[in-house]
Amino acid sequence: MRHRLLSVVRAATMLALVPALACAQPRSAPVPTKDMQLFLLVGQSNMAGRGTVEAEDSTVVPRVFMLDARQQWVPAREPMHFDKPKVVGVGPGRAFGVDIASAWRESEIGLIPAAVGGSSIRSWEPGAMDGPTKTHPYDDAIVRAKAALASGRLAGILWLQGETDSNAQGPADYEQRLRAVIANMRRDLDAPDVPFLIGQMGRFxxxxxxxxxxxxDSIHQLVARTTSRSAFVRTDGLKHRGDTTHYDTPSVREIGHRYAKSFLTMVPAPARR
Known part of the structure; x- marks a missing residue:
């Protein structure tokens, strides 16, 4: 009899908790359509982001999504990248996406995080591996971009890389390799005219x-100037987070704004439906 009474009490308690539990459940996240404007985010750590995540970086912004590590569309929140989970933080991609969504009021924006901190340009070619992370930056980016293409069209590629190759050997063939990155991505993603934006390395x-x-840096500027549908995005006048390598949070957001401004001068907003 005592056991039966305890069961009744437990059942009543659980029933009383149901409304509270239901209220505690998060609202269902917005789901993107199949007509998104997609942007591939590639390069090394300053594209992936190392800024401290603040409240505004985690706020859901309507019509701005990101492809997560499981290749699922979720609201764009920082940190977006997952190259080095212990140190990844705020990058320029989300601020860029928010600005594009503001300008393209009828479009949904899909961000495809694919940068790898510390990666050399040599790892950004088909089949190449980045030793420290044991990943294949180019191949992985293409796989993720192709998965994203089921939800829309590729509208742009954002590149921020170069510090790892700024040594005695790196510049010798950097121009050739960067031109190959652009040509390979446009070919493999069947997007021969997709805008390719090259960000400037940090200068402190x-x-x-x-x-x-x-x-x-001079190669970045030359390639942007002499490659069709390309642009060089300056990042001067900004601050690092204390390590003289990675931007602080306000600065990395500003880089996103500068990418957006450059992109919007190149590409008109889609026609209103």
Whole structure:
């Protein structure tokens, strides 16, 4: 009899909790359509982001989505990348996406995070591996982009890379390799005219550029100037987070805004339906 009474009490308690539990459940996340404007985010750690995540970086913004590590569309929240989970933080991609959504009011924006911190441009070619992360940056980016294409069209590629190759050997063939990255991505994603935006490497007063980094920067500018549908995005005047390598959170958001401004000068908003 005592056991039966306890069962009744437990059942009543659970029934009383149901409304509270239901209220505690998160609202269902918005689901994107099949007509998204997609942007591939590639390069190394400053594209992946190392800024400290703040409240505004986790706020859901209507019509701005990201492809997560499981290749599922979810609202774009920082950190978006997953290259190095212990250190990844705020990157420029989300701020870029929010600006594009604001300008393209009838479009849903799909961001495809695929940067790998510390990756050399040599790992951004088909079949190549990045040793420290044991990943294949180029191949993985293409796989993720192709999965995303089921939900829309590729509208742009954002590139922010170069620090790892700013050494005595790196600049020698950097131009050739960067041109190959652009050509390969456009070919493999069947997007021969997709805009390719090249971001400038971080330049901070506390850590003057070496001659090698200056050479890589000049290559970035040359390739952007001489490649169709390409642009160079300046990142001067910004701050690092204290390590003279990675941008702080406000600065990395500003880079996203600058990418968006550059992109919007190249590509008109889609026609209103």
């Amino acid at each position: 007063a506390e850590k003057p550029w070496t001659v090698h980094r200056t050479r890589v």
